Amino acid sequence: MxxxxxxxxxxxxxxxxxxxxxxxxxxxxxAATSQKPRAVIDSLTGYYEGYNANIHRGIHTLAEEATDAYEAVRETVREFIDADHTHEIIFTRGTTEAINLVAYSWGNANILPGDEIVLTAMEHHSNLIPWQRLATERNAKLVFIPITEDGQLDMKEAQKLISDKTKIVAATQMSNVLGTINPIKELAKLAHEKGAVILVDGAQGVPHVKTSVRDLDVDFLVFSMHKMLGPTGVGVLYGKTELLEAMQPFQSGGHMISSVWRDKATWSELPWKFEAGTSNIADVIASGKAIEYLTALGxxxxxxxxxxxxxxxxxxxxxxxxxxxxxxxxxxxxxxxxxxxxxxxxxxxxxxxxxxxxxxxxxxxxxxxxxxxxxxxxxxxxxxxxxxxxxxxxxxxxxxxxxxxxxxxxxxxx
Amino acid sequence: MSLADDLYRETILDHYHNPRNHGVIEHPTAQVEGVNPLCGDELTLYLTVKDGKIEDVKLTAKGCSINTASGSMMSELLLGKSVEEANQIVDLFKRMMLDKKEEVELPDELEDLEALRGVKKYPVRIKCALLPWNTMLEGLDNTLNSSSK
Structure with a gap:
C-alpha cells in the first residue's frame, strides 16, 4: 500500500x-508538466518580495542572500541525484537546453566522421534532433536500439549495436509514451566497456524514480524541474567532472568568464563556465523547494x-x-x-x-x-x-x- | 452528461460515421495533400474540374471527427459548383470560422455548415475544421493554373 x-x-x-x-x-x-505545491509558489513571491537581486556580483545584503539561496539549490540537487560534487550540477533552461549543451560542447570536440551515436527507438524529439544535427555536421552515424513488442528496450540488440565505433549512448530513463523504465545501469556498462560515454534523459525518470548517478554510473544526466513540482524554465545538467572540465562553454558572455581582455578571455571554473548571463534565480530557488518536498515524501x-x-x-x-x-x-x-x-x-x-x-x-x-x-x-x-x-x-x-x-x-x- | 454538445452534435457525427465522397479519383485534374503538423492529420483531396465546374470530388482522410466531418460536408456542398462559386463558399466558411468580431451569416443552402460553428469555441480545433477547406483552395488554384497553361 x-x-x-x-x-x-x-x-x-x-x-x-x-x-x-x-x-x-x-x-x-x-508527464507534460506537474502542478506546483504552495511551498514552491510561495518561494517565488518570497524571493521577489524579499531578496530579489542579481547573484555572484553585488556586495549588498540582497545579493548575498540571493546568491546563497541559489547556490544552496546546487547542493540540494547534488544530494538528490547522489552526485559527487556540487560543481557537477549545472542549471540550464530545461532538459532540451541541457542536451543541446552536451551535443554542442562535448559533441563538437569528440564526434568524428564515421563515429556512431547510439540512441533508442523511444527518444523524445529533444533527445533526437540535437544528435541528428551533430551527426549531419560531423558525418557521423545515428544508430537506434529497437524496442520489443511490449515496449521494452531490446537489450540483445543493444549489445550488438553498442560497439567500438560508439562514442556516446543517449537514452531516456523512462519513455514519455510507453512509460518503460530502461535498464540504464546495463546500458552504462555496455557503453563504458566500449570506451563510450552515456547521457541519460531523465526528464520523465528523475521526477518519479529514485536516481543515483553514482549507482547508475552515468556520465551525463539531464532533467527538468517543471515535471517534478518546480517552476518552468529550470533544467539540470549533471556531468562527471573530468568531462565537464574538458568541454568548451556552450553560450558565452557575462558571468561565465574569469578574465576578459579586448581580444581574448578565460573561462570561469565549473559550474559557472556553463551558466552564461543572469541565471533564472527565482525559479532555481523555487526548484530547491520542489526537491525538498519530494525528499520529505520519500x-x-x-x-x-x-x-x-x-x-x-x-x-x-x-x-x-x-x-x-x-x-x-x-x-x-x-x-x-x-x-x-x-x-x-x-x-x-x-x-x-x-x-x-x-x-x-x-x-x-x-x-x-x-x-x-x-x-x-x-x-x-x-x-x-x-x-x-x-x-x-x-x-x-x-x-x-x-x-x-x-x-x-x-x-x-x- | 457533460459532452460538448456543440462539437459532437448529430450532423457532425453523421458525417463522421459516414463520410460522403470518401475515396480516390483515378485521373483527377488536381490532387493535393493537406497536413496538419500539430496533430498529424492528413488528407488527400482529388478534384475533377471540367469547363470551370467541379465534376467530381473525393477525399481520403486520417484525422479527427471534426476534420473528417468538415471534409465530408465540404465535398457535398461543392460538388457541381463552378470554381468561382466554390471559391466564394470556401471564403465564406473560412470567415465564419475565423472572424472573431462578428458572426458571419450563412445562406440557407449552406445551413449544414452551421453544425461546425460550435467548433469556434475550441480554438485549437478550428484548424481541424479548416484543413479540408484550405486543401480545397490549393486544389482549385492548381486546377486554374494547369488549365491556363
Whole structure:
C-alpha cells in the first residue's frame, strides 16, 4: 500500500481546487508538466518580495542572500541525484537546453566522421534532433536500439549495436509514451566497456524514480524541474567532472568568464563556465523547494504510489475492451504514464471528450513521431500520474473513455 | 452528461460515421495533400474540374471527427459548383470560422455548415475544421493554373 497521504498532499496544491464549468479538475497530464505545491509558489513571491537581486556580483545584503539561496539549490540537487560534487550540477533552461549543451560542447570536440551515436527507438524529439544535427555536421552515424513488442528496450540488440565505433549512448530513463523504465545501469556498462560515454534523459525518470548517478554510473544526466513540482524554465545538467572540465562553454558572455581582455578571455571554473548571463534565480530557488518536498515524501514512497495507481489504471482501462494500451503490461517495469487508443477514435477527440469532463490528458504524437510510426499509430491519448492522483480520478477517466467510445467508436467505413 | 454538445452534435457525427465522397479519383485534374503538423492529420483531396465546374470530388482522410466531418460536408456542398462559386463558399466558411468580431451569416443552402460553428469555441480545433477547406483552395488554384497553361 502506498505510504503517501494523498488527501493531505492534495491540500498543498492550490490548483487542484480548480473547477472547470462546475466540475472538479482531474489533472492527468503530469508527464507534460506537474502542478506546483504552495511551498514552491510561495518561494517565488518570497524571493521577489524579499531578496530579489542579481547573484555572484553585488556586495549588498540582497545579493548575498540571493546568491546563497541559489547556490544552496546546487547542493540540494547534488544530494538528490547522489552526485559527487556540487560543481557537477549545472542549471540550464530545461532538459532540451541541457542536451543541446552536451551535443554542442562535448559533441563538437569528440564526434568524428564515421563515429556512431547510439540512441533508442523511444527518444523524445529533444533527445533526437540535437544528435541528428551533430551527426549531419560531423558525418557521423545515428544508430537506434529497437524496442520489443511490449515496449521494452531490446537489450540483445543493444549489445550488438553498442560497439567500438560508439562514442556516446543517449537514452531516456523512462519513455514519455510507453512509460518503460530502461535498464540504464546495463546500458552504462555496455557503453563504458566500449570506451563510450552515456547521457541519460531523465526528464520523465528523475521526477518519479529514485536516481543515483553514482549507482547508475552515468556520465551525463539531464532533467527538468517543471515535471517534478518546480517552476518552468529550470533544467539540470549533471556531468562527471573530468568531462565537464574538458568541454568548451556552450553560450558565452557575462558571468561565465574569469578574465576578459579586448581580444581574448578565460573561462570561469565549473559550474559557472556553463551558466552564461543572469541565471533564472527565482525559479532555481523555487526548484530547491520542489526537491525538498519530494525528499520529505520519500522517492521510494512516490514510486510505490505510482506503481499502485498505474496498476489500477492498466486493469481498469482494460475493462473497456475497445482499448489498446501501449508499453509494458507490468506496472513495476514502467512509470505512471499510460498511452492508449480507444477503438479507431482520433486521440484529439478522446482528449476533447475528457476535457469536457474536466479531465486533462495529453493527445497527439508526444514529440515522438518516429516512435508513433513504429507503433503504427498517428498518435495516442496519454494519462500520466503523480503524487496527488487518486484511483477515483482513474475511474472518472474510465467513464469519459466509455462516453467517447459510445459517441465516436465503431466507425464502419475506416 | 457533460459532452460538448456543440462539437459532437448529430450532423457532425453523421458525417463522421459516414463520410460522403470518401475515396480516390483515378485521373483527377488536381490532387493535393493537406497536413496538419500539430496533430498529424492528413488528407488527400482529388478534384475533377471540367469547363470551370467541379465534376467530381473525393477525399481520403486520417484525422479527427471534426476534420473528417468538415471534409465530408465540404465535398457535398461543392460538388457541381463552378470554381468561382466554390471559391466564394470556401471564403465564406473560412470567415465564419475565423472572424472573431462578428458572426458571419450563412445562406440557407449552406445551413449544414452551421453544425461546425460550435467548433469556434475550441480554438485549437478550428484548424481541424479548416484543413479540408484550405486543401480545397490549393486544389482549385492548381486546377486554374494547369488549365491556363
Amino acid at each position: 502506498s505510504k503517501l497521504n494523498v488527501e493531505q498532499i492534495r491540500k498543498d496544491f492550490p490548483i487542484l481546487q480548480r473547477q472547470i464549468e462546475g466540475k472538479q479538475l482531474v489533472y492527468l497530464d503530469n 522517492m521510494d514512497n512516490v514510486r510505490a504510489h505510482e506503481i499502485e495507481i498505474t496498476e489500477y489504471a492498466l486493469n481498469k482501462l482494460n475493462e473497456l475492451g475497445d482499448i489498446s494500451i501501449f508499453g509494458p503490461k507490468d506496472a513495476t517495469l514502467r512509470g505512471g504514464v499510460v498511452s492508449f487508443n480507444v477503438d479507431a477514435i482520433h486521440a484529439h477527440d478522446i482528449g476533447q471528450i475528457c476535457a469536457d469532463a474536466a479531465i486533462a490528458i495529453r493527445a497527439g504524437h508526444h514529440c515522438c513521431q518516429p516512435l508513433m510510426r513504429d507503433l503504427n499509430v498517428m498518435g495516442t491519448a496519454r494519462a500520466s500520474f503523480y503524487i496527488y492522483n487518486t484511483k477515483e480520478e482513474v475511474d472518472l477517466l474510465f467513464e469519459a473513455l466509455k462516453e467517447a467510445d459510445k459517441v465516436l467508436g465503431h466507425v464502419a467505413c475506416r
